[in-house]
Amino acid sequence: MQQPWFSSYEARVPHTVDVPAATLDTFLTESARKYPYNTATNFVLSYLLGGRYTVGGEMTYRQLNEQVDRFANALYQLGVRKGDRVALMLPNSPQFVIAFFATVKLGAVVVNNNPTYTARELKHQLEDSGAETIVILNLFWPRLKEVQAETPVKRVIVTHIFDTLGFPSSMLVKAKQRKDPAWVDVPAGPNLFFYKDLMAKYGPNLPQVSISPDDTALFQYTGGTTGLPKAAMLTHRNLVANTAQVASWLTNTQPGAEKMMAAIPFFHVYGMTVSMLFAILIGAEIIIVPNPRPIDNVMNVIQKERASLFPGVPAMYIGIVNHPRVADYDLKSVKACISGSAPLPMEVQEKFGQITGGRLVEGFGMTEASPVTHCNPVFGTRKNGSIGIPMPSTEAKIIDLDNGEELPIGGEQQGELCVRGPQVMAGYWNQPGETSETVDADGWLHTGDICKTDSDGSFYIVDRKKDMIIASGFKVLPRDVEEVLFMHPQVLEAVVVGIRHPTRGDDTVKAYVVAKEGQQPSADEIKQFCKQHLAPYKVPRDIEFRTELPKTMVGKVLRRVLVEEEKQKQAAKAAPKPSEQPTPA
Known part of the structure; x- marks a missing residue:
């Protein structure tokens, strides 16, 4: 069957392989x-x-x-x-x-x-x-x-x-x-x-x-x-x-x-x-x-x-x-x-x-x-x-x-x-x-x-279905935001996750950023840069700078680790302080 991507194959690449x-x-x-x-x-x-x-x-x-x-x-x-x-x-x-x-x-x-x-x-x-x-x-x-x-x-x-x-x-x-x-x-x-x-x-x-x-x-x-x-x-x-x-x-x-x-x-x-x-x-x-x-x-x-x-x-x-x-x-x-x-x-x-x-x-x-x-x-x-x-x-x-x-x-x-x-x-x-x-x-x-294609049959990963963020009722694909963050001249690595808001019930867009060696961008600088290239609902509300991101052995960023960290932070904030504990009767 003729496929649109065959025209992009190199001359010596076969359309099919014989599997021995x-x-x-x-x-x-x-x-x-x-x-x-x-x-x-x-x-x-x-x-x-x-x-x-x-x-x-x-x-x-x-x-x-x-x-x-x-x-x-x-x-x-x-x-x-x-x-x-x-x-x-x-x-x-x-x-x-x-x-x-x-x-x-x-x-x-x-x-x-x-x-x-x-x-x-x-x-x-x-x-x-x-x-x-x-x-x-x-x-x-x-x-x-x-x-x-x-x-x-x-x-x-x-x-x-x-x-x-x-x-x-x-x-x-x-x-x-x-x-x-x-x-x-x-x-x-x-x-x-x-x-x-x-x-x-x-x-x-x-x-x-x-x-x-x-x-x-x-x-x-x-x-x-x-x-x-x-x-x-x-x-x-x-x-x-x-x-x-x-x-x-x-x-x-x-x-x-x-x-x-x-x-x-x-x-x-x-x-x-x-x-x-x-x-x-x-x-x-x-x-x-x-x-x-x-x-x-x-x-x-x-x-x-x-x-x-x-x-x-x-x-x-x-x-x-x-x-x-x-x-x-x-x-x-x-x-x-x-x-x-x-x-x-x-x-x-x-x-x-x-x-x-x-x-x-x-x-x-x-x-x-x-x-x-x-x-x-x-x-x-x-x-x-x-x-x-x-x-x-x-x-x-x-x-x-x-x-x-x-x-x-x-x-x-x-x-x-x-x-x-x-x-x-x-x-x-x-x-x-x-x-x-x-x-x-x-x-x-x-x-x-989630993927899109072009007329030559090239495929583009837009994001993972499970990673989609719902912010203020709008769907935000992390990769859309990450691509903009990578455009910033002082950013080495970046990943975006959705953090569930404790009272609103929807997600907050949060970015984790690793700066290039010798660079120290501020959170406001990153946000202003994002505002130039993203719709308002996609702009990260929170920026956290790190020296490295949690990854698998093959370099894939572990979003779930970051999400779990945020859940633990929220739980710690919600827990009553010792001085707030009720006095036993």
Whole structure:
């Protein structure tokens, strides 16, 4: 079917992709066959001399495939079988890559866990997923210990950040870590195993397991920015398809010759698909960075390792273009970057291109879509404020918010964005009601995003349905206000939320602002600027300045945290003071 956005495709981008009838483990086995002696993982740890000397280790594709088979055999010997859930609570590391591919090679299901989760949050995901096995970094073990008895977890595999490093890197990192107050010595115990011991004990004798592309490969929990996280069930076919779609979009990549900067977390579906799966599909060297903060670390690694591909989030690119010493770094090796998880100002895209010579474009996706659905053409026309056009083999439409009828592409109307394609999830784990509300009978994923389109088929996210503010009876979309705040020359970051007024019952528009380094705008200055560009009811009534905004690990601002803070402030104000307490009779 001819779509209006096809005319915006680059010449070498196909309208559809052939999704191979394959499982994820074939990405690794094929690259190990084609590029056995190419570097697969380059683990970069900066510990010495203030980061000027990097410590780490490399592994070839043949070595990585062998390590995966060893760990898969170990999991099998410990009792993991097809369909079992294996939880991972790891930073970006070779162990993550190994544990992920070992799990899917057995036909088991990976359950990604955010390493920053509290014990309570971890407990929910382990209970909900039914995971009986977890692979965890020693530093995170105390949180698991706190709740393990209340979860299905039977087997714990503990690894240390230096477990895959050779001499002398392993000794240097081990000595450094043991001096850190956060260091955790995990004692031996029943059903507790150590990664290094297992890898030494078991050989690469992979058991024969029959796996289908339609088998679930991953439980990826939604971000939880609007409520209790749910597990999106992503099949091998979903993830293979989305990886192929990303590969078709990046037309200038050279298989076996790229260097992927993996600074966004693998436990997030965006980092997992673009930084890890896509890199392994094309036989790229994955430059693994466990912690991208501060941004100097990212720039240092790009310069030293000559990274060519750099997927990231807006906060990273904003940090680079605004860095006072960015000119001191040689970032010219970067040729293509896709930004996800949050809006990316065009000014940042252009400045980044001037600094690196590469192309930075904004894309869009959802956990439920493996995740990429839209992207601006890497070497075509980028449109300001647009999430781009649908990926190959992806259908998209917007529907009326009231009656659900499809709206014409290129009209002025705004509606809910819906997408359909091979990357759309099988459903939510144990949530049939939520699944039917999100994916309809015709396979359309209802995103919950309010969107508009132009005549070229470019899509523009206007806002989230759940984030809409009702102020004085008028509907206010936070992004409308945020775009104006970003226009202010002294503003680095901004987010807008609706704060429920304690007596009026409607919302007050409040803005949280992070000023650029060395700048100190006043609240009145910000309000006056907004009045020049916004209708009166959209102008923030309250401005709060902060040094940083609460964010997820992938840079998405947590609006709910800000709203909850305001609720607590209001509750504290409403509570009677000690002097106002009634005197007991």
